Amino acid sequence: MRLRRKPWVDEAIHEYDDFVYPKDCPVGESEKGRWQEIFGRKAPLFVELGTGKGDFISRMAELHPEANFIGIEVQQDVLIAAARKVREKGLENVRLLVFDIAGLRTIFSPGEISRFYVNFCDPWPKKRHAKRRLTHRNFLACYGELLCAGGKLLFKTDNRPLFDFSLEEFEAAGLFVTDISYDLHAEERADNVMTEYERKFSGQGEKINRCEVTFP
16 A cells, blocks of 8 residues: 655655665665674674564664664655654664665675564565565575675564465575464564564464574
């Protein structure tokens, strides 16, 4: 569903220019391979693909100050909510990008990333749209190039068909899958950080699927 346009966001987003790359000042080749320099320190780089309103990344960055976090979201009207949360928490280890995930290779260098998070991505249920799923083998090949040795993808979804498809793609790509759960909240894990979608879906009784994928 396409969100209603919010023209005021185009100006308001610049209140966060110290850590947000908006659509009129986009991230590009000049940042590629320079993220440690941009953050001003050497630290593992964790990237969330589809940051939404920022519940997950703001909490993770708060819990893990030893890591640098980048949140990527194509919709600027949504990302501004994440920017507010980062500012309210006073987090210095987060950068937010208005960017299309399809262009990851243009802004990251091989081996630059330690971890990807994919949370509740669009399932693209029609078979002809399978290549658009963020766990399709084409995307996995991209992640594998950008992750350091032993880097991980952490994946969560409420959509069981997408989860089953993803497990098949991980196996086909020769990746090592661990910590598979078909009902994450039944495990009552204290370390689970929820996204806004996860809170909504689990509140409706939906089961949450999760796994960790290690790249060789």
